[in-house]
Amino acid sequence: MxxxxxxxxxxxxxxxxxxxxxxxxxxxxxxxxxxxxxxxxxxxxxxxxxxxxxxxxxxxxxxxxxxxxxxxxxxxxxxxxxxxxxxxxxxxxxxxxxxxxxxxxxxxxxxxxxxxxxxxxxxDALIDPSVTRRLIARFAGSIAPPAPPTELERLTARENDVLLLLAQAHSNTEIARHLGIGDETVKTHVSRILAKLHLRDRTQAVVYAVSHRLVSPSVTARPPGKETAGPHGGRNPRPFR
Structure with missing residues (x-):
């Protein structure tokens, strides 16, 4: 269809x-x-x-x-x-x-x-990679470090690990490989994270993590070589899967 x-x-x-x-x-x-x-x-x-x-x-x-x-x-x-x-x-x-x-x-x-x-x-959610790197660097650098949000206490240790990797624009497969768990388990963790933090989608999870200084802009902003290859050999925007 x-x-x-x-x-x-x-x-x-x-x-x-x-x-x-x-x-x-x-x-x-x-x-x-x-x-x-x-x-x-x-x-x-x-x-x-x-x-x-x-x-x-x-x-x-x-x-x-x-x-x-x-x-x-x-x-x-x-x-x-x-x-x-x-x-x-x-x-x-x-x-x-x-x-x-x-x-x-x-x-x-x-x-x-x-x-x-x-x-x-x-x-899924995406932003042009060059825009992502500039936005996160500028946004994170323009705010004072806030107090840790109380809603983070609702996350389990594993959900916190997934959130940090999610904020670095890793795919589900990459998160699963890094943590030694299955893709479906990662999907479950992501759904629970979004629900507990009252976030719409994975892009908001990135903004949330950066705005609360859970990750640094240098970690979140991936180098150009990490963007996914397009169907004709070009680079596609990195999806937050």
């Missing part, structure tokens, strides 16, 4: 190009194109696509405000990817905290955008 995609961008030529890229994949189907954020909110509510790709700069309602309304809907199941040329930290930070599944630059190669749709649709 094809993944249903909504595109929102006020540049018709860019939308056409992105639709053509998505059209190269048999399992992706563009069900709507809109030119402003308000239309994105309305069409998402009407069509319920699997993934909405939203540009930040749009008329009537900007992409971040549109994403916030989409994600706040009680019955929403659509995953949101924020797509922009404006790689400013404040945009990334706001997108992550409202629950967006990803943040990609418009300059990303086509295969990265295709990979981002698949990653978001399956419930």
């Amino acid at each position: 094809s993944l249903r995609i909504l595109l929102a961008d006020d540049h018709a030529m860019f939308r056409s190009g992105l639709r053509a890229v998505l059209g190269t994949q048999n399992d992706l189907s563009c069900v709507a194109e809109v030119a402003d954020g308000q239309a994105a909110v309305e069409e998402t509510a009407r069509l319920r696509p699997d993934v909405a790709i939203l540009d930040i700069r749009m008329p009537r309602l900007d992409g971040l405000s549109a994403a916030e309304r989409i994600l706040a809907a009680p019955d929403n199941t659509t995953k949101v990817i924020v797509l922009t040329t404006y790689d400013e930290d404040s945009y990334v930070y706001r997108a992550l905290h409202m629950g967006a599944s990803g943040f990609l630059l418009k300059s990303a190669p086509p295969e990265d955008t295709i990979a981002a749709v698949h990653i978001a649709a399956r419930g």
Whole structure:
């Protein structure tokens, strides 16, 4: 069954190009194109696509405000990817905290955008690796070390180990290998961590860990060589699986 995609961008030529890229994949189907954020909110509510790709700069309602309304809907199941040329930290930070599944630059190669749709649709979260490294370094360096949050006391020792590895952008397979446990056990630990800390997804777990100084930005920000290889030999955004 094809993944249903909504595109929102006020540049018709860019939308056409992105639709053509998505059209190269048999399992992706563009069900709507809109030119402003308000239309994105309305069409998402009407069509319920699997993934909405939203540009930040749009008329009537900007992409971040549109994403916030989409994600706040009680019955929403659509995953949101924020797509922009404006790689400013404040945009990334706001997108992550409202629950967006990803943040990609418009300059990303086509295969990265295709990979981002698949990653978001399956419930994982991603950020362009270069944006991740800069955001975490700046964010962690701009805050004072807080007192240890009391909710961390709810985690078991093993869950704490998994959280620290999760915050370093390790996949479930990597965490399982490091701790000597099975992939399914890791998935169970991750679900319990998110529930106990009241986090939406794995991206918020990274922000949480960094904001509470559980890991340092130098540890969390992976070097470029650690990003996963794309289907055409390029590097895909690192998913938090």
